[in-house]
Amino acid sequence: MAETRTIKVDAIARVEGEGSLSVKIRNGEIADLHFGIFEPPRFFEAFLKGRDFREVPDITARICGICPIAYLMGASQAMESILGLTVTRPIRDLRRLIYCGEWIESHALHVYMLHAPDFLGLDDALQLAAINRPLVENALRLKKIGNDVMEAIGGGRAVHPVNLRVGGFYKAPPRAAIRALEADLQWALETSVETVKLVGGFEFPDVEQDYTFMALRHPDEYAIHEGRLATSTGVEFPVSAFLDHVSEEHVAWSNALHGVARDGGAHHVGPLARYAINFDKLGAPARAAAEAAGLGPVVRNPFKSIVVRAVELVQACDDALKLVREYVEPDPPFVDAEIRAGEGHGCTEAPRGICYHRYRIDADGAVLDARIVPPTAQNQKVMELDLAKVVRANLDQPDEVIKWRAEQAIRNYDPCISCATHFLKLELDRG
Amino acid sequence: MTALVVGIGHPLRGDDAVGAMVALAVEDLALPGVAVLCHHGEGADLIARWSGFDRVVAVDATVSGTEPGAVRRWDACAAPLPVGRFPKSSHVFGLPEAVELARLLGRLPPSLTVIGVEGVDFRAGATMHAAVAAAVPALAAEIARLLAFDAELQA
Numbered sequence: 001m002a003e004t005r006t007i008k009v010d011a012i013a014r015v016e017g018e019g020s021l022s023v024k025i026r027n028g029e030i031a032d033l034h035f036g037i038f039e040p041p042r043f044f045e046a047f048l049k050g051r052d053f054r055e056v057p058d059i060t061a062r063i064c065g066i067c068p069i070a071y072l073m074g075a076s077q078a079m080e081s082i083l084g085l086t087v088t089r090p091i092r093d094l095r096r097l098i099y100c101g102e103w104i105e106s107h108a109l110h111v112y113m114l115h116a117p118d119f120l121g122l123d124d125a126l127q128l129a130a131i132n133r134p135l136v137e138n139a140l141r142l143k144k145i146g147n148d149v150m151e152a153i154g155g156g157r158a159v160h161p162v163n164l165r166v167g168g169f170y171k172a173p174p175r176a177a178i179r180a181l182e183a184d185l186q187w188a189l190e191t192s193v194e195t196v197k198l199v200g201g202f203e204f205p206d207v208e209q210d211y212t213f214m215a216l217r218h219p220d221e222y223a224i225h226e227g228r229l230a231t232s233t234g235v236e237f238p239v240s241a242f243l244d245h246v247s248e249e250h251v252a253w254s255n256a257l258h259g260v261a262r263d264g265g266a267h268h269v270g271p272l273a274r275y276a277i278n279f280d281k282l283g284a285p286a287r288a289a290a291e292a293a294g295l296g297p298v299v300r301n302p303f304k305s306i307v308v309r310a311v312e313l314v315q316a317c318d319d320a321l322k323l324v325r326e327y328v329e330p331d332p333p334f335v336d337a338e339i340r341a342g343e344g345h346g347c348t349e350a351p352r353g354i355c356y357h358r359y360r361i362d363a364d365g366a367v368l369d370a371r372i373v374p375p376t377a378q379n380q381k382v383m384e385l386d387l388a389k390v391v392r393a394n395l396d397q398p399d400e401v402i403k404w405r406a407e408q409a410i411r412n413y414d415p416c417i418s419c420a421t422h423f424l425k426l427e428l429d430r431g
Numbered sequence: 432m433t434a435l436v437v438g439i440g441h442p443l444r445g446d447d448a449v450g451a452m453v454a455l456a457v458e459d460l461a462l463p464g465v466a467v468l469c470h471h472g473e474g475a476d477l478i479a480r481w482s483g484f485d486r487v488v489a490v491d492a493t494v495s496g497t498e499p500g501a502v503r504r505w506d507a508c509a510a511p512l513p514v515g516r517f518p519k520s521s522h523v524f525g526l527p528e529a530v531e532l533a534r535l536l537g538r539l540p541p542s543l544t545v546i547g548v549e550g551v552d553f554r555a556g557a558t559m560h561a562a563v564a565a566a567v568p569a570l571a572a573e574i575a576r577l578l579a580f581d582a583e584l585q586a
């Protein structure tokens with residue numbers, strides 16, 4: 001007689017947005033497994049059509065309250081590539097600084113508040129605060145420092161900053177306002193190093209996956225806001241060739257298109273990918289922290305993404321600190337050019353991985369079409385592969401254990417389902 | 432006494448705007464020593480924002496199935512807010528979670544009153560229900576009386 005078990009979870013906690021997970025198990029084997037996104041499509045690409053190209057960064061930033069900079073900057077760079085604009089060094093540096101702010105607030109939130117409870121057998125950050133108050137205090141302060149960086153540059157707003165534009169910034173923040181961030185960032189750097197030690201000491205399930213990583217790579221720095229795309233298979237190509245390498249396919253169980261490699265494989269984007277492709281570009285503090293935590297140059301255990309994310313927290317704090325110390329007010333704060341028709345591409349490293357934009361505009365600057373491929377859309381396939389491995393390794397476990405592990409496997413990716421289009425519901429059918 | 436009135440919610444999402452509308456109505460009263468803030472409701476930031484204030488009044492929409500415009504008041508320092516009453520996204524945490532985290536961290540203000548106004552329509556671009564909009568001026572006046580009374584007590 002066939003074994004029958006049905007498990008259902010209506011909402012996986014501690015992820016950004018709404019989705020579902022269903023697993024069908026027949027006779028001790030996985031018959032079907034879907035990571036589904038039932039959030040309605042958001043239609044950004046459709047309603048951008050006909051809008052002025054200068055509006056696009058601020059409109060697309062509304063896709064996400066956690067990573068608006070990824071959208072502001074990807075869209076701006078795509079438009080700049082159409083106009084033939086190159087920003088000045090001070091504008092470039094200020095862009096990297098605000099992006100570091102976004103990485104700090106997003107990574108601090110995920111590492112401590114969303115992900116760490118998994119490794120401590122806790123349900124949420126409230127339970128964590130009850131047993132380790134200083135830890136949560138640190139998390140809140142780190143997050144606030146990231147927000148402060150974004151507010152100092154982004155017109156006083158960390159959620160949907162308003163000071164960024166095609167060509168740079170509307171207004172350069174005064175030197176004093178940027179230098180005022182220094183002491184807090186010094187504390188953040190030291191605390192991030194402690195964070196790597198802390199999370200590096202967690203116990204991790206023994207899972208290794210043979211991922212194909214994809215990330216930006218830059219000759220001079222740990223790539224965040226510019227570079228060429230590179231894969232762990234040794235392929236490197238310009239951002240403009242992204243769609244030659246990645247296509248999108250619709251699957252019946254998800255309202256977010258799956259981003260898949262054109263060779264039919266699944267590619268992995270985000271901290272593990274960036275770390276593997278850019279290990280040699282880590283600054284000294286981040287590299288030392290990684291080595292002290294026992295990480296090699298490539299990490300293939302998705303559960304260890306919490307450690308890699310913490311290493312990136314060190315990198316972002318270190319970079320931000322240097323940029324604050326060397327800050328020169330960009331004058332003028334933006335560069336401009338004549339409008340011309342064309343097609344442009346932009347891609348930056350959102351906290352969760354590469355976020356690609358492509359636009360075509362006409363001679364009046366109106367958007368003819370838009371294409372955005374956010375990181376979580378690209379990671380859906382590898383999340384399913386991880387889930388299959390985790391569920392298979394735990395088939396003899398009670399349903400509650402499978403649920404717990406499966407939710408963790410999803411949270412390893414810090415998925416921003418609202419970006420991918422939006423939550424998580426687990427349905428496990430053994431029958 | 433330093434006082435803060437926080438209106439939580441999105442001004443362009445129907446009845447979710449009620450918090451912000453009450454905060455703006457309080458601002459119009461130009462009460463001495465009272466700071467006013469319209470806030471998106473993200474919990475970690477709320478904790479940072481109310482830090483240093485003696486007296487905080489937070490106004491947010493509620494969803495409990497009662498009639499639109501119905502007003503409830505809670506003393507958040509005395510007991511947890513009822514879970515599931517406040518509209519929230521699955522993004523991180525909102526007001527009730529912020530209150531509990533702050534309680535655990537010793538970062539609740541000495542006095543925190545939460546006022547909930549029942550809403551029905553939270554769609555983007557919707558207008559506020561007439562009964563919800565009608566509650567705004569009365570609540571601004573109530574908050575003014577409450578803060579004046581507290582200030583008097585303290586003096």
